[in-house]
Amino acid sequence: MKKVEERLTIVENSLMKIVxxxxxxxxxxxxxxxxxxxxxxxxxxxxxxxxxxxxxRTTTQDVLSRVMVCELTTEERIGKVERQITEVEDKxxxxxxxxxxxKSEFPTPAETRPASVCPGNExxxxxxxxxxxxxxxxxxxxxxxxxxxSLARGVGDKLKFQSDKVFERVSRGGAKIESINDEIVGLGDxxxxxxxxxxxxxNLESDSSAEMLAKYEKLLEDVRKVKHRQITVxxxxxxxxxxxxFESKRIVVNMRLREMCNKKSIKFLGYDPExxxxxxxxxxxxxxxxxxxxxxxxxxxxxFLW
Numbered sequence: 001m002k003k004v005e006e007r008l009t010i011v012e013n014s015l016m017k018i019v020x021x022x023x024x025x026x027x028x029x030x031x032x033x034x035x036x037x038x039x040x041x042x043x044x045x046x047x048x049x050x051x052x053x054x055x056x057r058t059t060t061q062d063v064l065s066r067v068m069v070c071e072l073t074t075e076e077r078i079g080k081v082e083r084q085i086t087e088v089e090d091k092x093x094x095x096x097x098x099x100x101x102x103k104s105e106f107p108t109p110a111e112t113r114p115a116s117v118c119p120g121n122e123x124x125x126x127x128x129x130x131x132x133x134x135x136x137x138x139x140x141x142x143x144x145x146x147x148x149x150s151l152a153r154g155v156g157d158k159l160k161f162q163s164d165k166v167f168e169r170v171s172r173g174g175a176k177i178e179s180i181n182d183e184i185v186g187l188g189d190x191x192x193x194x195x196x197x198x199x200x201x202x203n204l205e206s207d208s209s210a211e212m213l214a215k216y217e218k219l220l221e222d223v224r225k226v227k228h229r230q231i232t233v234x235x236x237x238x239x240x241x242x243x244x245x246f247e248s249k250r251i252v253v254n255m256r257l258r259e260m261c262n263k264k265s266i267k268f269l270g271y272d273p274e275x276x277x278x279x280x281x282x283x284x285x286x287x288x289x290x291x292x293x294x295x296x297x298x299x300x301x302x303x304f305l306w
Contacts, residue, residue: 141192142229143168144301147183148198149175151237151293154285155198158294176202177215181222189227194301196269197223200236200253201283209249212236213256220264230304232267233257234297240275241282269300 146156146169156169170183180199187195199219203212216233223231235254239246254270261268275282277289285293 142166142194143190143192144194144196144297145170145187146196146198146297147171148180148196148234149173149201150284151201152198154290155294155297158290159298162294162298174202175199176206177212177219181215181219184219184223184226187226191227191229193228194230194232194304195223195228196232196234196297196301198234198237200257201239204236204239204246204250204253205242209253209256212253213260216253216257216260220260220266223266224264230267230301232269232297232300233261235268235270237293238272239283240278267300267304269297271296 144159144167146152146159146167148171150171150173152169153171153173156167156171159167160169172179172183175183177199180197184195184197197219200212200216203215207215220233235257236250238250258268258270271293273285273289273292277285277292279286
């Protein structure tokens, strides 16, 4: 825990340094604006005194062009610093969440679970309920539709293998949140359908956390316009093909997405596979990962299908 606290301190110090740099850049922008104003005033005076002086015009235009280039460079630098600040904020929040997870994973003796709880009995009960549930579902015509990007393909097929009368899937390779949104809007009403949405994997690299959350917000609004028995949104699944800053972004997006779902009475499901559960591209799930993810979705949907 000491190491985690030290890392939090380092992140906070880095953020303070970035803010200081941003203040310096803003001060420089003010000075550039003043310089531009003086140059424009100089051009006006030159025009009144000697409108035929071509050399003077060329000189002042050259100065103005340099000022404009300097302005563009400053805006780019400010944008870069703002992106860095966002990354630092994401890392700080993600680090805090990881710290909480670490505490829950390795509790103190006073926080440990009671000895009366037996995981083996829990799994046995789930297995029995699963078998009886399949029989009931096939009679009552309840269904689960998994809609998503390429991750939904393998997982959906694993679920269909359990019972193709209950589980269906719609998958689009490379699809982003907005594309999945279009798929869902095109669905008809079905009061016996549990909709499971897997989206966001392909937005992680191209969009900022704010852009992703705005797209998720629209998705949640649109999905509620179509009639379903229940709706579940799967958080952005963990990737191993990107640098650590994207993982921090993913953690923060999932945290905010969970909050958004809770406010709209939509279920949230997270899945963080181990590296060994992904294929060589470090993005798509291998056989083991697909089986585990499918099992996780099945157990999640089970209580809502009775």
